[in-house]
Amino acid sequence: MRLKEKYEKEVIPKMMEIFGYKNKYQVPKIEKVILNTGFGKLISQKTEKEKETIIKEIMENLALISGQRPVLTKARKSISGFKVRKGQPLGAKVTLRGKRMYDFLERLIHFALPRSKDFKGIDRKSFDEKGNLTIGIREHIAFPEISLEKVKFIFGLEVTIVTNAKKKEEAIKLFELLGFPLKK
Numbered sequence: 001m002r003l004k005e006k007y008e009k010e011v012i013p014k015m016m017e018i019f020g021y022k023n024k025y026q027v028p029k030i031e032k033v034i035l036n037t038g039f040g041k042l043i044s045q046k047t048e049k050e051k052e053t054i055i056k057e058i059m060e061n062l063a064l065i066s067g068q069r070p071v072l073t074k075a076r077k078s079i080s081g082f083k084v085r086k087g088q089p090l091g092a093k094v095t096l097r098g099k100r101m102y103d104f105l106e107r108l109i110h111f112a113l114p115r116s117k118d119f120k121g122i123d124r125k126s127f128d129e130k131g132n133l134t135i136g137i138r139e140h141i142a143f144p145e146i147s148l149e150k151v152k153f154i155f156g157l158e159v160t161i162v163t164n165a166k167k168k169e170e171a172i173k174l175f176e177l178l179g180f181p182l183k184k
Contacts, residue, residue, distance in 0.1 A: 002102070002106070003102045003105055003106050003109075003178065003179075004102045006178065006179070007029070007030075007178065010177065011027070011174065011177045011178060012024050012027050014177055015027045015028070015170075015173065015174065015177065018173060019170060019173075027174075028131065028163050028164055028165035028166070028170050028171060028174050029163065029164060029174075030101065030105070030161055030162070030163055030174075031097070031162045031163060031164055032095055032096060032097045032101060032162045033095075033096045033097075033101045033104055033105065033159065033160070033161050033162070034093060034094070034095050034096075034159070034160040034162065035062065035065065035066055035070075035093060035094045035096070035104075035157055035158070035159055036091065036092075036093045036157065036158045036159075036160070037058060037062065037091055037092055037093075037140075037155055037156065037157040037158070038090060038091040039054065039055060039058065039089065039090060039091055039092075039155075040090065040091075042054050042058075042153065042155060043055065043089075044083065054153070055072075055089055055092075057152060057153075058092060058155055059072070059092055061140055061146060061151075061155075062092050062094060062140075062157070063094075064143075064145045064146060065104075065140065065143045065145055065146070065157075066094040066096060066100070066104060067096075067100050067103065067104070068094050068096060068100060069094075070092040070093060070094045071092065071093055071094070072089050072091075072092055073089070073090055073091045073092060073093055074087050074088060074089050074090060075087060075088045075089075075090050105161070105178075107143065107144065107145075108159065109178075109179055109180060109181070111142075111143065111144050112137065112142040112143045112144075113135075113142075113181060114181075115142040115144075116137055116138065116139065116142040117138065117139065117142075119181075120183065121181045121182055121183035121184075122135060122175075122180060122181060122182050122183065123183055124172060124182060124183060127168050127171055127172060128168070129168055130163075130165070130168075130171075131163045131164075131165030131166070131167065131168055131170060131171025131172075131174075132160060132161065132162050132163060132171070133160070133161040133163075133171070133175060133180075134158060134159070134160045134161075135158070135159045135160075135161075136156065136157075136158050136159075137156060137157050137158070137159065138156045139154050139156065140154060140155055140156070140157055141154055161175075
């Protein structure tokens with residue numbers, strides 16, 4: 001069963017029963033998923049040409065993983081201690097909504113997380129007080145879209161799943177019912 005179908009047919013009635021919602025629109029839902037990565041250590045101490053190729057490859061891999069073109073994030077101001085200049089590219093991000101979001105979440109739950117090294121479940125401390133979940137993935141090669149033969153270097157990424165839950169407990173129950181591998 002697809003993730004969106006599961007949400008509509010199983011999760012909504014169960015959440016209404018557990019938390020006593022009177023209307024199905026009160027049930028928390030996933031609003032968007034944000035993928036984020038930084039170039040920091042990869043491009044420091046490199047020439048301009050090497051930096052361009054690294055950034056290009058990261059952008060291509062992020063586009064493969066998400067199914068959407070990433071946005072380059074640039075430094076807003078110069079910080080001499082970090083050797084950062086204003087306007088210098090620092091990372092890339094993608095915001096997913098709708099069908100692409102659900103497709104990505106299915107791949108994350110069923111393929112990427114089980115394939116990642118030393119994965120024992122998502123810690124409940126990964127939730128913030130508003131019910132948003134942030135997961136760090138050390139190696140982008142855990143996703144099935146990435147071909148190991150073509151990868152020149154490995155980078156990590158951060159996945160933030162934003163919900164409209166009012167409390168942390170509601171969000172944890174939502175993710176449990178959706179089938180996310182949470183630690184007990």
